[in-house]
Amino acid sequence: LTVLSPQSNLNFLLISLPPPGAGMANSTATAVKVMGAPGPAGRSSPEGSQVLSKKKLQDLVREIDPNEQLDEDVEEMLLQIADDFIESVVTAACQLARHRKSNSLEVKDVQLHLERQWNMWIPGYGSDEIRPFKKACTTEAHKQRMALIRKTTKK
Template sequence: MAQQEGVVGKKKLQDLAAEVCPRQLLDEDTEELLMQLADDFIDSVVTSSCQLAAHRKSSTLEASDLQLHLERSWNINIPGFSNSDASRQQKKALPTEAHKQRVALIKKSKR
């Protein structure tokens, strides 16, 4: 039975391993496992990104869908595609003076 090559083929995987550690060789089981992990990761990212596109009521998958999934689910930021849109950035609201006074009053009453 012929083994189907996934997204990352054995040759590419061996090249990547050689870049990281030139003297280390991958055995066949390790190669198969890493190829399966890569395929599963790609499948997960594409599926979730398509769901995000559908949520936008779009039939087109855009880079922003992939970017959002990778950032939120895997904490992966892609250089050049960083989300610089201020409306999407979550900033912690600064407490108002009234809030600070209420907190101080609560702390004082606990003493």
């Protein structure tokens, strides 16, 4: 399965799902690769295999604080965390696609995982419907206070 990513500078994501007849044990992605632009001699550069390059990370840091400089170890750790996050999101989204009995990954699979597990709402990819508002449960003490307020306002 190839998922084109027109809104980013990634060439494509290559995601391999098991066939629809396979059980849930085989429901995770068997390969998740971000293909970068070929480097010298036609090979992909090491930074091309990462979603977030060191240069992009440094640009993000400069946007927040132009005087901040990250240590090399911190950069490596942040890049690893970003790669792990992407891999876990894609794996979970593939499981959702398999649960739908589909062998194609859709945006709604990624959306559902990000919304439920990370409480992330991606602007521009959501439906036009309003997000459900979770009404807080009223406790017994609150009900008693409200009854007392109503009682005193009636007098």
